Amino acid sequence: MRVGIVGATGYGGAELLRLLNLHPHIKDIVLYSSSKEGMNIHESYPHLASIYEQELRTLDIGNVKNEVDVIFLATPPGVSAGVSEQLIGAGCQVVDLSGDLRLTDPTVYTKWYKREAASESVLTQAVYGLTEWNREKIRSAKLVANPGCYPTATLLGLAPLVKKQLIDVDSIIIDAKSGTSGAGRSASMMTHYSEMNENFKIYQINQHKHVPEIEQILNGWNNNVTTVTFQPHLVPMVRGIMSTMYMKASKKTSEQELRALYQQVYADEPFVRIRPMGQFPSTKEVYGSNYCDIGITYDERTERITVVSVIDNVVKGAAGQAIQNFNVMNGYEEGTGLAIVPMYP
Numbered sequence: 001m002r003v004g005i006v007g008a009t010g011y012g013g014a015e016l017l018r019l020l021n022l023h024p025h026i027k028d029i030v031l032y033s034s035s036k037e038g039m040n041i042h043e044s045y046p047h048l049a050s051i052y053e054q055e056l057r058t059l060d061i062g063n064v065k066n067e068v069d070v071i072f073l074a075t076p077p078g079v080s081a082g083v084s085e086q087l088i089g090a091g092c093q094v095v096d097l098s099g100d101l102r103l104t105d106p107t108v109y110t111k112w113y114k115r116e117a118a119s120e121s122v123l124t125q126a127v128y129g130l131t132e133w134n135r136e137k138i139r140s141a142k143l144v145a146n147p148g149c150y151p152t153a154t155l156l157g158l159a160p161l162v163k164k165q166l167i168d169v170d171s172i173i174i175d176a177k178s179g180t181s182g183a184g185r186s187a188s189m190m191t192h193y194s195e196m197n198e199n200f201k202i203y204q205i206n207q208h209k210h211v212p213e214i215e216q217i218l219n220g221w222n223n224n225v226t227t228v229t230f231q232p233h234l235v236p237m238v239r240g241i242m243s244t245m246y247m248k249a250s251k252k253t254s255e256q257e258l259r260a261l262y263q264q265v266y267a268d269e270p271f272v273r274i275r276p277m278g279q280f281p282s283t284k285e286v287y288g289s290n291y292c293d294i295g296i297t298y299d300e301r302t303e304r305i306t307v308v309s310v311i312d313n314v315v316k317g318a319a320g321q322a323i324q325n326f327n328v329m330n331g332y333e334e335g336t337g338l339a340i341v342p343m344y345p
């Protein structure tokens with residue numbers, strides 16, 4: 001299989017390259033860049049020297065099918081909305097890491113992303129790529145909208161409770177924290193060292209573009225869920241997301257009962273691990289891997305459930321999940337190329 005990475009000089013693109021390097025069914029990887037055509041990838045990323053010394057090319061849609069079978073779009077919002085239709089038309093499979101194709105309602109996209117949405121015909125072809133919960137549709141998809149990093153951690157953590165209707169649907173609060181690599185490689189006032197070191201920030205309060213994505217999927221699972229409170233924070237670390245979710249139980253329950261449910265629901269999932277009684281995951285425990293680790297508890301005093309879900313934002317939250325979806329789309333074993341032990345310490 002020949003694959004292309006568009007936006008190869010960004011963090012998502014570089015992570016795709018790191019992971020695809022381990023994939024046994026990949027023959028060629030073509031790297032596309034909109035700004036550094038002709039430059040070698042190791043000039044941008046010296047850690048790739050002698051592993052990938054390859055020139056960056058301009059994406060030429062007229063010629064793309066002669067070069068690759070599958071395209072990963074690791075580009076900012078706005079790009080895939082413009083090129084996905086042509087790429088599929090050229091006969092390529094597409095996995096889009098951006099948020100362009102995740103929201104089914106274009107007016108919702110325009111409201112939260114403050115830009116024009118992709119055409120209806122592209123949106124209707126896009127299949128949401130939360131692999132664990134949408135595998136059947138992904139199998140026959142030509143175009144996959146890879147979920148956002150916060151939604152991945154959050155939705156995997158909430159799915160069993162929402163699907164089994166075990167919570168008061170108006171009470172969901174999602175308190176999420178991310179490392180700075182989630183903001184991409186470009187320098188910004190928000191993330192540079194002096195701003196982030198020894199600091200802890202909340203941002204985009206009540207306005208983050210992952211709010212409608214989380215609500216859309218939860219509503220599809222249980223149409224009584226309409227709104228959630230989601231607040232993202234930046235933590236002075238590079239990789240990792242922790243999503244801590246609080247909600248009222250709809251009836252009295254226990255930690256044992258909830259944990260048994262999660263263990264049963266995720267029993268056959270290779271990348272979701274449920275922590276044993278009294279234990280909760282930390283971001284380091286999934287660092288560099290495609291795992292999502294989940295801990296759950298119930299407070300009898302407040303009748304609230306707390307779920308803690310962690311992922312590596314660049315792997316399970318982006319490139320790893322994209323490859324998981326690529327495997328499903330092509331009938332490969334789902335974990336192919338993703339058997340990575342988290343890096344610890």
Ligand SMILES: NC(=O)C1=CN([C@@H]2O[C@H](COP(=O)(O)OP(=O)(O)OC[C@H]3O[C@@H](n4cnc5c(N)ncnc54)[C@H](OP(=O)(O)O)[C@@H]3O)[C@@H](O)[C@H]2O)C=CC1
Nearest residue numbers: 007009010011012033034035074075097098182184185318
């Ligand atoms: N970082 C993360 O943890 C996650 C990121 N994502 C999403 O994945 C996508 C990529 O993110 P990330 O790699 O972090 O971002 P980066 O900013 O690190 O990289 C994006 C790359 O896209 C390319 N690019 C920029 N503008 C354009 C354009 N107008 N047309 C074509 N290509 C362009 C650039 O590469 P070049 O100049 O070489 O073309 C750039 O390096 C984004 O949509 C992001 O929201 C999703 C989940 C997690």
Ligand SMILES: CC(=O)N[C@@H](CCC(=O)OP(=O)(O)O)C(=O)O
Nearest residue numbers: 097098099148149178179182183
């Ligand atoms: C720390 C940080 O800035 N994180 C990014 C999330 C990255 C992501 O998943 O964005 P997409 O939905 O565009 O793919 C943010 O909050 O916008």
